[in-house]
Amino acid sequence: MxxxxxxxxxxxxxxxxxxxxxxxxxxxxxxxxxxxxxxxxxxxxxxxxxxxxxxxxxxxxxxxxxxxxxxxxxxxxxxxxxxxxxxxxxxxxxxxxxxxxxxxxxxxxxxxxxxxxxxxxxxxxxxxxxxxxxxxxxxxxxxxxxxxxxxxxxxxxxxxxxxxxQPPMDVPREPKASAGELEGYFEHLEQVLVTTGFLDPAQPRHMMKRLRRLYQRIGLTRNEVNILRGILSSVQKYRKS
Amino acid sequence: MxxxxxxxxxxxxxxxxxxxxxxxxxxxxxxxxxxxxxxxxxxxxxxxxxxxxxxxxxxxxxxxxxxxxxxxxxxxxxxxxxxxxxxxxxxxxxxxxxxxxxxxxxxxxxxxxxxxxxxxxxxxxxxxxxxxxxxxxxxxxxxxxxxxxxxxxxxxxxxxxxxxxQPPMDVPREPKASAGELEGYFEHLEQVLVTTGFLDPAQPRHMMKRLRRLYQRIGLTRNEVNILRGILSSVQKYRKS
CATH class of the missing domain: 3.40.1280.10 (SPOUT methyltransferase, trefoil knot domain)
Structure with missing residues (x-):
């Protein structure tokens, strides 16, 4: 950069x-x-x-x-x-x-x-x-x-x-997700986790922190965020099917 | 000196x-x-x-x-x-x-x-x-x-x-998940994605490859794998609730 x-x-x-x-x-x-x-x-x-x-x-x-x-x-x-x-x-x-x-x-x-x-x-x-x-x-x-x-x-x-x-010796990379796109993912994730009962809205903090830490350190690409959100949407539709 | x-x-x-x-x-x-x-x-x-x-x-x-x-x-x-x-x-x-x-x-x-x-x-x-x-x-x-x-x-x-x-000041780390534990997670993930309809069992290959690549590069800890599997289990139970 x-x-x-x-x-x-x-x-x-x-x-x-x-x-x-x-x-x-x-x-x-x-x-x-x-x-x-x-x-x-x-x-x-x-x-x-x-x-x-x-x-x-x-x-x-x-x-x-x-x-x-x-x-x-x-x-x-x-x-x-x-x-x-x-x-x-x-x-x-x-x-x-x-x-x-x-x-x-x-x-x-x-x-x-x-x-x-x-x-x-x-x-x-x-x-x-x-x-x-x-x-x-x-x-x-x-x-x-x-x-x-x-x-x-x-x-x-x-x-x-x-x-x-010198350019890094890495293959050309997909564009990374922006911080705003990551935030969108975290909100979506939290919603779904509350829906499935995994997350207790009374004390959600600690778990979301751990999950943020996990996903933030990957360096997610924009495409990957779209895939992960696609999975969340499929869970949301799942019950209605 | x-x-x-x-x-x-x-x-x-x-x-x-x-x-x-x-x-x-x-x-x-x-x-x-x-x-x-x-x-x-x-x-x-x-x-x-x-x-x-x-x-x-x-x-x-x-x-x-x-x-x-x-x-x-x-x-x-x-x-x-x-x-x-x-x-x-x-x-x-x-x-x-x-x-x-x-x-x-x-x-x-x-x-x-x-x-x-x-x-x-x-x-x-x-x-x-x-x-x-x-x-x-x-x-x-x-x-x-x-x-x-x-x-x-x-x-x-x-x-x-x-x-x-002095040794480098790295945070003490949690134990990493083993390859076997990661495989367990991927199997569980695939099952759930087929259930929710996100993954088409007729041609599942490409998507699982992308997800493997994503999760493998995080360096997941054992605790994190347990959390991710907990989420998958909550999705599996969700429909029955």
Whole structure:
């Protein structure tokens, strides 16, 4: 993939300085698409000062209300996470993440998502991420500044994509499903599982999380999502037959 | 070498925020020795705010008047440089620099030297550096924030030195399903798909191949296979209910 196919997504950022410093960090590493999800601050003079010459990125940044909206068109969504997660989300090192992006076919789009300064991404927001990435740090002081985290991951990606402009040695691939198409599948799946009695609507959470994790890590193609939804539809029609 | 044998040296830094952010970046990556050469600012509240919890590093930092004094006890001195130097100083990538430090014997001491925010290190100061290191950046926007540069190089060093000491930080994994368990799932799946009418028994082949390919590439765990079979059983019971 190309640097131009990657967007940086900041969720509910509180400090303008971090937005500015993120823009600068992005521009240093050849990235230009920034999306702010429900920012808790404006782009003020602190943001502009910290952005240094990267005002074009601030000017062009997109604002949306929710994370699903931000990542709807991405085939690959990676969330940055400092905490180990009990559910064992597939966790990448920054270098592995860069390799994974490097192996994506041209034209695939990806999002790299960063949470709040203090609390990061919520478990609910992580549901929309196909992978998490954790920056290794000293064990007793693991909280990186937000823009620093953006800088480190953008650097790993830049180095990886620069290094090898060679095409991946993979056969031409079918187009991947977008995050929005995956969400459509999960909704359909949940509906059917409630109908068949597999899922108890009183406490559905845990099971859907496990299923999301399972299907998100496959890298489903659009055709495959259509097949899986065809199966769900056949179950829905089945009873009436 | 060990992280404890490396010092970060900042030459004539102008912005207190950069000193604070450098302390935080260092602490994140397990570094603790900071030396300021003739700083152009004090450690004020901005520095303290940006240092976040890394005040111990600010408290312990050493101040000296000249670069030779700062690096006098180091066996290896590496200067960070954004500009290509006409003199053709031996220039390392950050990863090569980390390798070089990783290959130093225990007990050897090294310094990593960063110049002024605007103008970097002078050619005269570079005379005291055995190597230079250049962080790769987008060609049209190569000026990194000072603390960001410290963060990136400290990260490369941390990852390199960690690598040797610790196993990779992978989440403990659940046991994978065996091939036999997967086959059991595929048989069960085929049965159900024929029952719901999704699969035509007259020509079932192609669809099952696609589904096998899909599920085989996930690396399903035993628990996940049990969940998927639970779903199939719920569909089988569904009609009778």
């Amino acid at each position: 190309k640097l131009d196919d990657l967007q940086i997504v900041l969720v509910e950022t509180s400090h303008p300085g971090n937005i500015g410093a993120t823009a600068r960090a992005m521009k240093n590493m050849g990235l230009c698409h920034l999306t702010l999800v429900a920012p808790r601050c404006g782009i003020d003079e602190t943001a502009i000062a910290r952005a240094s010459g990267a005002l074009d990125i601030l000017d062009a940044c997109r604002r949306v209300d929710t994370l699903p909206e931000a990542v709807a068109e991405s085939e690959l969504v990676i969330g940055s996470s400092a905490r180990p997660r009990s559910l064992g989300w597939p966790e990448l090192t920054p270098r592995r993440m860069a390799d994974m992006l490097g192996e994506c076919a041209d034209g695939q789009r990806a999002s790299l998502v960063f949470g709040r300064e203090r609390s990061g991404l919520s478990n609910e927001e992580l549901q929309f991420c196909h992978y998490t990435v954790k920056i290794p740090t000293a064990p007793d002081y693991s909280s990186l500044n937000l823009a620093m985290a953006v800088q480190l991951l953008a650097y790993e990606i830049f180095v990886r994509l620069q290094q090898e402009n | 060990k992280l404890d044998d490396l010092q970060i040296v900042l030459v004539e830094t102008s912005h207190p925020g950069n000193i604070g952010a450098t302390a935080r970046a260092m602490k994140n990556m397990g570094l603790c020795h900071l030396t300021l050469v003739a700083p152009r600012c004090g450690i004020d509240e901005t520095a303290i705010a940006r240092a976040s919890g890394a005040l111990d590093i600010l408290d312990a930092c050493r101040r000296v008047d000249t670069l030779p004094e700062a690096v006098a006890e180091s066996e290896l001195v590496i200067g960070s440089s954004a500009r290509p130097r006409s003199l053709g100083w031996p220039e390392l990538t950050p990863r090569r620099m980390a390798d070089m430090l990783g290959e130093c014997a225990d007990g050897q001491r090294a310094s990593l030297v960063f110049g002024r925010e605007r103008s970097g290190l002078s050619n005269e100061e570079l005379q005291f550096c055995h190597y230079t290191v250049k962080i790769p950046t987008a060609p049209d926007y190569s000026s990194l924030n000072l603390a960001m540069a410290v963060q990136l190089l400290a990260y490369e060093i941390f990852v390199r030195l960690q690598q040797e000491n």
